[in-house]
Amino acid sequence: MGDPRGFLKVRSRREPAERPVEERIKDWLDVHAESGLQDWTQEQAARCMDCGTPFCMSGCPLGNIIPEWNDLVRQGQWEDAYHRLSMTNNFPEVTGRICPALCESACVLGIHQPPTMIKNDEVTIIDQAWDLEYVKPLPPERLSDQTVAVVGSGPAGLACAQQLTRAGHTVVGVDRDGEVGGLMRCGLPDFKLV
Ligand code: SF4
Structure with missing residues (x-):
């Protein structure tokens, strides 16, 4: 269950800062100056309303369980958030960076406020998972003969x-x-x- 008043406490959306264009045209690196966990990440995740009908999930081609990991981000429960994200997504490192985030276009909060920062939450979860060494190989318990x-x-x-x-x-x-x-x-x- 998310913070039922989170979207009332924080009404604006905080985009990651970008590097100056003059700097970016000289290299091929990430356009963002901020990446990974920021001091505003959890506050932004608290804006998720944990909707009864979460249209964000309908908008996600993977069916990511977005309200659940938004709330785990809000609480800073990175390991649980990583496992929840991994249930539906094999490459969050990639989708968290390049997906056009149809989930955010579908976010119910977007009707009356800027939508939640789902894509940024996704990439923060997997970056945290790598940094905190939660990402482990999952070898099968037994091999088939196939x-x-x-x-x-x-x-x-x-x-x-x-x-x-x-x-x-x-x-x-x-x-x-x-x-x-x-x-x-x-x-x-x-x-x-x-
Ligand atoms: S639609 Fe938006 S506010 Fe509702 S659960 Fe999904 S991310 Fe949260």
Whole structure:
């Protein structure tokens, strides 16, 4: 259960600060000057109303359980937030940076205030999880005798391979480019992912 008055206490949205354009045109690094946990992150997460019908989840193609991890961010429960996020998302490091955040367009709070900072919460959760060493390999308890070929090593192929591996199957990945990553490697400029 979120803070029922959070959206009344904090009515404005706080965007991460960006580096000056004069600086950004000289490199390919992240446009943001602020990344990871900020002193305003938890206050912003408290704006989530924990809606009875959370349209943010309908807007998310992954069906991320957004109200639950928004509340865990509010409380600073990073490990629980990471596990909740990982239930539906294989690569929050990527989606938290490059997703167009349809969830925020669908956020009910957006009807009368700026929407919640879902995308920023997502990337903060996974950055915290890496920093605090909550991200661990999840080897299967037993191996099946099945080997599965996954064609394509873009986000969908890698997510598929991860799920199959966790289910105990041996995975052989193939990709026409000879390098793993697909769109994540070849289709995204560095300034969106670093
Ligand atoms: S729609 Fe917006 S306010 Fe409602 S639960 Fe989702 S993120 Fe929170």
